[in-house]
Amino acid sequence: MSEMEDIVAREAGPEGLAALVAAFYRRIRTDDLIGPMYPPDDLEAAEVRLRDFLLFRFLGDATYLENRGHPRLRMRHFPFEIGEAERDRWLQLMDAAMDEIEFPAGARAVVMPFFGMVAESMRNH
């Protein structure tokens, strides 16, 4: 594990990442711009997918890979029209979720730039 990922493990851990994703999906539920893209009847499963992905990426937990295979995030986002506004909204909701749960500052400094890079690379519009 890299030193940066180690900070996420020590400061946030699986509980912190799970709490973050739960707070993010509470916001997705009522979001007017990107909320409608998410499956209304399957939000809990979507929450599990993002949570497991982060547990894989930052903590090396293999559950995501076992259930979903290779992430192929860009391909999996093709069905959704993602431009600058959608990218920015996703990042704003994540930022607000971090404020809400008081996500630890060191972990935030590692995870947020990662989200920024991935969000930009999901843009297909």
Ligand code: HEM
């Ligand atoms: C840029 C704005 C973004 C939008 C509008 C967006 C939207 C979506 C939507 C609608 C889904 C389908 C929900 C589901 O059923 O799982 C999804 C899945 C997912 N997104 Fe995003 N997303 C964005 C950025 C990101 C970023 C930055 C990450 C990086 C952590 C990410 C990670 C994922 C993962 C892991 C899944 C589940 C993939 C799977 O099917 O296994 N997304 N996203």
